[in-house]
Amino acid sequence: MKAKLLPLAILFALTACGQTSRSQQVNNPTSQQADENICFADYFEDKTMRLDFYHCGNATEETYFFDELKEEPYFAGSYYALRDSFNYGNQRFVLLDKGTRREIYSFHYCTLWGEWQCTPEARTTSLGMPESVVFPYPKHDAIAQIWSRGNPHDPAVRKLHATQPWVLKFEYEIKAGNYFVRGFSPIYETQDIHVVGDPHTCLDIVLIPEGYTEGEREQFVRDCEYFASEFFRFEPWTSNEQRVNMRLVWAPSAESGVSIPAVGKWRNTAVKANYFTFDSERYQMTYDFQTVRDIAGHAPYDYIYILTNSDKYGGGGIYNFYGVGAGHDTHGTSGRVHVHEFGHQMLGLGDEYVEIGNTTSDQYDPAVEPWEANLTTKIDVSRKPWAQHPLPEDSLHGKSLPEGGGYLEHGIWRPYEHCLMNTLAYPFCPVCLQAVTDYLNYITR
């Protein structure tokens, strides 16, 4: 995590801090085709179960504490994309049918806690963040598991990466008929922004307001409409407009505006987001993911994006977690920022930019192949699905790949010189475009 502010022209969001070789897939689901053998209706009801917990620890320890099970009314996922084999991310959630120990649902994700674990503070402090995962509501006894790749800065973990990336960190038995699963009581209104199809076969984005008061609903709706119009200006979203739904949940804040701790500005807001996360001015995030989920659950969603009542350059996006961006656009960049952040959020695309003078990254180790689809250390470039793409001549042999990415000047290469994951001035490069499209095809089938 870098505390310095990048130039406005360079995008800023930070993805997760772990890396591993894509060739090491121990304990991973076998293949996407295996989903065909799982009939959704045999195992699940068409609504969501949410598992709340606390993600705790420090630079070398990672622990989970159970909090609560909740029921949410909508399941927006595909009936057929039940087991994720993309192997992105630093965390892996698995649901096993208890009777057969069969994996019936899984996905990968990253967390803000995982980024915090790479900060200097984690070497001297232990900290817990409220987190949760959601999954289709199991009909029978099931076992929830959370696996982790661990902190890549821990020498023991780094060594482990070479042989077995996933470590089981948490297990919880879900009993069918447990009457302590908290029911859902809606308290917020929702509104369609762009709704074109069945949530089970569409990508569903829920937009959440941060720092908009009761009287600022119209402003929030305008900011949501702006988000949608900018989003669909970029491929692959332009040509997939009929596969994407967007809805808002109207959760007003007590006070207007955003919190900026370094200037003593605090606001009482819906999801408690602030700039200066990990001392990085532009990094606007919230530690309280459970409160974010409480709001999001009012609408069907696959992805949560928070729009903040601000035009201050900032935001962030974490893979399968949530995204944040300033709602107003006075610099002419917010729309591109949203699409960039969504690249992090949807499938964990890495930042392709360089922080000048940066020789040691908090998040990337040149000795380990990153799992991100768009970055390589050349340790295992052959495993990247780049062979399908019209890369510059010889680039697959590593001769002409542009060097620099993942904040590092040297030791990490990106597939193309220019990309939206690098600078705001460009669309996605062909590799990122293909990675997003592949992922979209998976989650909407």
Ligand SMILES: [Zn+2]
């Ligand atoms: Zn790219």
